[in-house]
Amino acid sequence: MSSELTDRTDLFEEFGEERLPPGQRKTDRFPVLSKSGTPDWTRDDWRFEVWGAVEEELSLGYDEFRELPADTQRQDFHCVTGWSKFDCEFTGVTFPELADRVGVRDDAEWVMFHALDGYTTDLPLAACDREEVMFVYDHGGERLPDDHGGPLRVVTPHKYAYKGAKWVTGVEFLTEPERGYWEKRGYSDTANPWNEERYS
Ligand SMILES: Nc1nc2c(c(=O)[nH]1)N[C@H]1C(S)=C(S)[C@@H](COP(=O)(O)O)O[C@H]1N2
Ligand SMILES: [Mo]
Numbered sequence: 001m002s003s004e005l006t007d008r009t010d011l012f013e014e015f016g017e018e019r020l021p022p023g024q025r026k027t028d029r030f031p032v033l034s035k036s037g038t039p040d041w042t043r044d045d046w047r048f049e050v051w052g053a054v055e056e057e058l059s060l061g062y063d064e065f066r067e068l069p070a071d072t073q074r075q076d077f078h079c080v081t082g083w084s085k086f087d088c089e090f091t092g093v094t095f096p097e098l099a100d101r102v103g104v105r106d107d108a109e110w111v112m113f114h115a116l117d118g119y120t121t122d123l124p125l126a127a128c129d130r131e132e133v134m135f136v137y138d139h140g141g142e143r144l145p146d147d148h149g150g151p152l153r154v155v156t157p158h159k160y161a162y163k164g165a166k167w168v169t170g171v172e173f174l175t176e177p178e179r180g181y182w183e184k185r186g187y188s189d190t191a192n193p194w195n196e197e198r199y200s
Pocket of ligand 1: 030031032033034035036078079080115116117119147148149161162163164165166167168
């Protein structure tokens with residue numbers, strides 16, 4: 001499904017002076033960073049699920065996911081190891097769109113993303129419930145490559161990119177904070193690139 005392009009590369013104005021966050025350098029490549037390689041998946045078995053503090057749990061196959069209302073955004077991407085890639089074109093479903101579908105309960109405060117490779121990452125609900133947080137299946141109008149998290153990944157352009165789970169298969173709404181994979185290992189919970197919140 002195609003959709004109109006929204007430019008969100010001015011997002012930095014909410015957080016800092018410069019588009020390139022402090023201590024970052026711009027790269028034109030799109031490096032791959034994974035804790036343990038690219039997991040195997042098959043289109044037939046792949047499912048995406050939402051559970052926890054929601055009115056209605058959700059479980060969708062790949063084609064069903066692609067039928068949800070789509071959005072295309074131009075965004076920047078900031079890795080905590082020091083590189084930033086400008087002007088990525090991502091197509092997918094926004095977090096608020098998905099949240100609407102499940103009906104987030106009033107006692108939900110935190111979100112945990114789960115991925116095929118066992119990766120997890122967490123954010124406060126308020127930091128997720130933003131239009132630029134997306135579940136992405138296309139990059140530059142093509143299917144998202146497997147090593148960048150295909151068939152589905154999360155992007156968080158207002159945070160360092162470890163907050164965006166590749167190969168995302170689940171979103172869990174929590175009533176209390178929990179720590180994800182890197183957050184347990186010393187990376188910042190808040191991860192604001194314009195404040196250089198790299199470590200906790
Ligand atoms: N499932 C999963 N998601 C992940 C990771 C991972 O190891 N597993 N690495 C994170 C890190 S540290 C970064 S910088 C980005 C890298 O995304 P890229 O490989 O598309 O550049 O994915 C994030 N999401
Ligand atoms: Mo990273």
